[in-house]
Amino acid sequence: MKRTGGMKIVLLMCIGLFVCMLDSTIMNITLPAIQKNLNTSLETSSWMLNVYTMTIAVLAIPLARFAEMFGRNKFYIFGLFVFGFGSALCGLAGNGDFLIAARFIQSIGAAILIPCSMVIGIAAMPLEKRTLPLTLLGATQGLATALGPTVGGLITEKLSWHWVFYVNVPICLLAIVGAFLILTIKRESRVTSKIxxxxxxxxxxxxxxxxxxxxxxxxxxxxxxxxxxxxxxxxxxxxxxxxxxxxxxDPMVNLNLFKDRLFTGSVITVTTGFIFLIGVMVLLPQFLTNFQHKTELQAALLVTPVSAAIFVFSQIAGLLTKKIGYTWPVIFGFGVMGGAYYLLHNLNLYSSSKEIILLCSLLGLGFSFVISSATIASTSSFEGEMLTASQSVFSMLRQVGVVLAVAIFVAGLTNNIQAKKQEVVHYATKKLEKLDIPEIVKTQILSETKKSINSQQLTHTNEKQVDQEIGQSGNMVTIYRNQVENYALKTISLSFADLYRASIPFVLISSLTGIIFGVRKKKPAKSFVNTTAAE
Known part of the structure; x- marks a missing residue:
């Protein structure tokens, strides 16, 4: 690398890391607009989201290994090109299948950029000065992930969903120019080994x-x-x-990584931390738009404090970790996230914006300590190939944490909603029994009510047809429908609160991951000897 200043390289790596992590969540709020515009099925729409995270998780390790063998800096530039090209294709997509293919191309670029950004940025500074780049890179990961829904909502409302992807193109071009100016390209070190x-x-x-x-x-x-x-x-x-x-x-992953307690603690911590962050960032905007009837932009702005808190507190968390070690910052981070989940268990139709902002701020504060500690610990005292291996595994498990979060929380929410719907059906049946109308009409109304509950479109009950059959009793049906609709909205909305209530013990138990780090001095750098590198 050209010695034009380690911090310039770190900041350049933050750009690559930022656009990749931003795109892991930027579609969460944008997806309904894309689905409507492209007229895609739910299955196709889900793959638009999932192909990105899945590809990164699967390819981060091999692509990071190839970067070591053929040159990290060259691979970083190649990753920027692929990511930018894939982003342009995403914006040009005219159907769902094309968008999925474009997202796959984009995700290959991200699978290169994420581990390469970490390794190049960390290696740009001496071992004794790693805390600052590690803190910046860790904060960039959390900030971009949390900021995704906000940026997606703003761009979609002010421009169109296409620009959610187009915006990456000029950023990638600027980063490519910066890379050619700052990084060593022609004679960079590379590892001589077989695939x-x-x-x-x-x-x-x-x-x-x-x-x-x-x-x-x-x-x-x-x-x-x-x-x-x-x-x-x-x-x-x-x-x-x-x-x-x-x-x-010449292993794809050096298993000696897991003999280091700091690294093992870091991967467990980051995977767990992302599970609880994504569990809120994916579902909370849906609650705000579907049940509190906020616009996508309003919902995005309400969850922005997560990003703001990560940005503000990550540097403090990094400095504190350097002074007192990893254990207490991790315990504190998960404890604060547990406090945010405690507030989430009171989430309901009437939760105020102040309450949402407070819990989001707490979530961001707690996560900033978790991600800063985990990112710093992930490097331990590794250098060379061991450093690259550590960051490829770290990146892979972080993405697995994202996929796990979606799987766990969506499954939990789906089960909760089904249970709540049964409560609503029971309530509707009891209310219907009290109406003084013919039994055949009661049967018809109950059937339509069940259909409406299952489709979550209670206002679409066929009231006119019922009115014609029961004449003046139609007013009873109107009252009944309104009562069932209000009860359903209130009851089903509590599915979110119940999910977060059940999660509180797991968040607090996760604070015990801090114990893995223990209290010990770091191993000296010479404990992790690099294999021979060639020019």
Missing amino acids: DWLGLLFSIASLFPLNLVLIKGNSWGWESMQAIICYFITIVSFGLFILVEKKSK
Whole structure:
């Protein structure tokens, strides 16, 4: 690298990391507009979101390894080009299948950029000065992830959903120009080793079905034949991957990484932290738009305090971690996130904007301590190939955490909503029994009510037809319908609060991950010897 200043390189890497992590959540609020414009099915729309996260999780490790072998800086620039090209294609998409293909191309660029950004940025500073770049890079991850829905809402409302993707193109072009000016391209160091083809095969074979079942489990059924096949392939492939890596002279992943307690603690912490962050960032905007009837922009602005808190407190968290170690910042971070979940368990139709802002601020504050500690610990005292391996695994598990969050929270919310719908049907049946109308009409009304509840379109009950059949008793039906509609809205909306209430113990238990770090001095850098690099 050209010695034009380590911080210039770090800031350049923050740009690549920012656009990639931003796009992991930017479609959450934009998706309804895309679905309407392209007239896509729910299945197709879900893949527009999931193909991005899934590809990063599967390809981060092999692509990071290739970057070591062929040059990190070259790969970083190549990643920017692929990501920008994929983003342009996404904006040009005229149908759902084309958008999925474009998102796949975009995600290949992201799978290159995320680990490369971390490794190049960290390596730009001496070992004793890593805290600052690590804190900046960690804050960028959390900030971009949390900021995604806000940016998506703003762009979609003020411009169009196409610009959610187009905006990446000039950013990538500027970053490419900056990379050519700042980074060493022609004679950069690279690792001389062979490609571990078996490791590559088994890593993909274990991660792909794992991510697939997490994404499709709700629709397939977690005990369905498709799910069981995915479990089997994942377990067998993972076992074979471990065996191959232990015997390989040039492994895809150096398993010695997991002998380091700091690194092991970091991957557990970041995976868990992202589960609880995404669990709010994906579902809370849906609650605000569907039940409190906020606009997409209003919902986006209400969750913005998460991003603001991460931006403000990450630097403080990084400095504190450097002074007192990892244990207490991690415990504090999860404890504060637990406080945010406690406030979320009171979420209802009448929750004020102040309450939403407060809980989002607490969530961002807690997560800033979690992500800063985990990011700093993830490097331990690694250098060279070990540093690249650590960041590729770290990136992969972070994305697995995102997929896990969506799977767990969406499944939990789906089950809660189904249970609440049954409560509404029971309530509607009891109310209907009290109406002085013919039994045949009661049967018809109850049937329509059930259909309306299942489709969550209670206002579409066929009131006119009922009125014609029962004459002046139609007023009773109007009152009944309004009562059921109000009860349904209030009851089903509590599905979110119940989900977060059930999550509180798990958030607090996660604070125990801080104990993994213990209280010990870091291993010296010489404990992790690099393999020979060639010019």
